[in-house]
Amino acid sequence: MNKQTEIKKELAQLPILEYAFLKPGEIIFSKEVRDLCEGNSCGMYHKSWACPPAVGSVESCMEKCYGYDQAMLFTTATAVASSFDMKGWMQARLEHEALTDQVAAVFRRYDKDALILSTEGCTVCKKCTYPDAPCRFPDRMYPATEGYGIMVMQMAPALNIRYNNGANTVTYFSMVLFNE
Numbered sequence: 503m504n505k506q507t508e509i510k511k512e513l514a515q516l517p518i519l520e521y522a523f524l525k526p527g528e529i530i531f532s533k534e535v536r537d538l539c540e541g542n543s544c545g546m547y548h549k550s551w552a553c554p555p556a557v558g559s560v561e562s563c564m565e566k567c568y569g570y571d572q573a574m575l576f577t578t579a580t581a582v583a584s585s586f587d588m589k590g591w592m593q594a595r596l597e598h599e600a601l602t603d604q605v606a607a608v609f610r611r612y613d614k615d616a617l618i619l620s621t622e623g624c625t626v627c628k629k630c631t632y633p634d635a636p637c638r639f640p641d642r643m644y645p646a647t648e649g650y651g652i653m654v655m656q657m658a659p660a661l662n663i664r665y666n667n668g669a670n671t672v673t674y675f676s677m678v679l680f681n682e
């Protein structure tokens with residue numbers, strides 16, 4: 503049984519909504535996505551080891567991704583009271599990050615150097631050490647896909663993954679890069 507078959511068996515036990523395997527060459531990088539980070543659209547620019555500029559240039563992020571031979575993109579979707587339900591959005595994100603920890607553990611059993619990318623910022627510590635001291639938990643610090651300049655919105659349809667799961671839901675994406 504190959505590695506992907508074993509991994510799929512383990513993923514089937516987790517509450518992932520949708521996932522797809524792809525080649526790192528299929529990842530769509532966009533400078534515009536990174537520009538949004540640099541415009542501080544989510545307020546995390548220069549505030550976390552998981553975000554720009556700490557993650558390096560888009561070119562170095564691309565190089566890192568291309569150093570792996572496989573990738574996997576997955577989603578969760580959670581109901582929220584409305585698009586203004588910030589508490590619901592945050593709770594959904596924390597649940598997504600907890601699932602991302604579980605997915606990371608699956609992949610890292612097969613490739614201890616698997617790279618995990620997730621949602622904006624990092625939710626692990628109450629206060630990030632950035633930029634005064636090294637990251638406290640580098641194994642649990644998952645850089646944001648946006649910070650890597652990855653255009654998840656454009657990638658999803660080609661992978662048969664829904665970017666939007668309907669009114670009053672929030673859909674989050676994470677990505678794993680690993681070597682077979």
Ligand code: SF4
Pocket residue numbers: 550551552624625626627628629630631632636637638639640642643
């Ligand atoms: S794990 Fe803690 S120190 Fe590291 S990036 Fe996340 S919040 Fe910052």
